[in-house]
Amino acid sequence: MxxxxxxxxxxxxxxxxxxxxxxxxxxxxxxxxxxxxxxxxxxxxxxxxxxxxxxxxxxxxxxxxxxxxxxxxxxxxxxxxxxxxxxxxxxxxxxxxxxxxxxxxxxxxxxxxxxxxxxxVASIAMSEPEAGSDVGALRCRAERHPDGGWLVNGHKTWISNAHLAETILLVARTSPDKHHGLTMFDVPADTPGISVRPIETMGGSEVNDVYLTDVRLPAEAVVGDVDRGWGQLMAGLDHERLFLASSMLGLARRAFDDALSHVKVREQFGSPVGSFQAIRHRLADLATEIECVRLLVREVAADCEAAPERRSSREASMAKLKATEVAKRTALEGMQMMGGYGYATEYDMERHLRSAVVSTVYGGTSEIQREIIGHALGL
Missing domain, CATH: 1.10.540.10 (Acyl-CoA dehydrogenase/oxidase, N-terminal domain)
Structure with missing residues (x-):
């Protein structure tokens, strides 16, 4: 394929x-x-x-x-x-x-x-105030209850779509070991003791604080195995990063298309600004970068399908890193090429930029992706 x-x-x-x-x-x-x-x-x-x-x-x-x-x-x-x-x-x-x-x-x-x-809609609750890139440092605790179930207390933050979710896949600590003491839980969003509070950002209300206060879960709420949540999370990160890369590939394409359409009709000094070499070469570079992202994303997706049992951490991190950085660059360049129009809320470019900038942070920052790739190179 x-x-x-x-x-x-x-x-x-x-x-x-x-x-x-x-x-x-x-x-x-x-x-x-x-x-x-x-x-x-x-x-x-x-x-x-x-x-x-x-x-x-x-x-x-x-x-x-x-x-x-x-x-x-x-x-x-x-x-x-x-x-x-x-x-x-x-x-x-x-x-x-x-x-x-x-x-x-x-x-x-x-x-x-x-x-x-x-x-x-479903949401996954991992990050905490003191556990962002270092997911293994999370403190939200699930303790066994005498009835065989679980009692959960903690605070999750930056949780995407929790305000829309019917189900929250919760990652909580069930034993002291940093990486071998985490467990996934199946949590209906309307479970008593859960409070969701939106965090206002430059991109609107998409992320949330989630507070869990004496949340009671049955024994069968465990997803997978107790204390095996870290390995289960790692198994899913390749797909998560690939999904995010695909979304940002689409955004980069859209920001490029909007910029290209604008410079073809916007005239200065008696000519469309797209006819000027400075603009023409910028767009040529962006078109090449976006095509590289497309080829990378498609190839990594094909590899994940061909060998689902094999981890593709290096490749998925490359896709996420490249797609998000190119999307951010494309939106920034698009705003520059459109001038004041790119900054105006009357046009979509400023929204593209708001969406692209945060993509280099969520799902593992660009710095974390580079670390993963570096480790895969034996460094």
């Missing part, structure tokens, strides 16, 4: 583009659906995606999904990001669904995977 798409995959991307053009092809539509750029998720649009069967793109058929692979999920993320479809809940939901698919019980899969297909 590699970088070449099958006929079915080409039809899928074409259908996604048609959907994006129809549902949010105009500036007015995008402003309404995103509440003037303050949210990346619209429930009505998300429901339409569910009705088309696309939210289950990589969910096994036995749980109501389409049974597609990682490549199809990446194509969905790339095209919805490029089309500015307000389906921001999908990234975390896809990450969580993959974790349940690997480690969940049959009952957990039935509930979470089928809900995913039908349009439910």
């Amino acid at each position: 590699g970088t070449r798409l099958s006929v079915e995959q080409q039809d899928f991307t074409a259908a996604l583009r048609d959907f994006a053009a129809r549902e949010c092809g105009s500036r007015e539509q995008r402003e309404r659906l995103s509440k003037d750029g303050s949210t990346a998720h619209d429930p009505d649009v998300y429901r339409k995606l569910a009705d088309l069967g696309w939210l289950g793109v990589c969910v096994p058929q036995e749980y109501g999904g389409a049974g597609g692979g990682i490549t199809e999920a990446c194509l969905f993320l790339e095209e919805t990001s490029h089309g500015m479809v307000p389906s921001g809940g999908f990234v975390t939901t896809a990450i969580v669904a993959k974790a349940y698919e690997r480690f969940g019980t049959h009952a957990q899969k039935e509930r979470v995977l089928r809900a995913t297909v039908n349009g439910a």
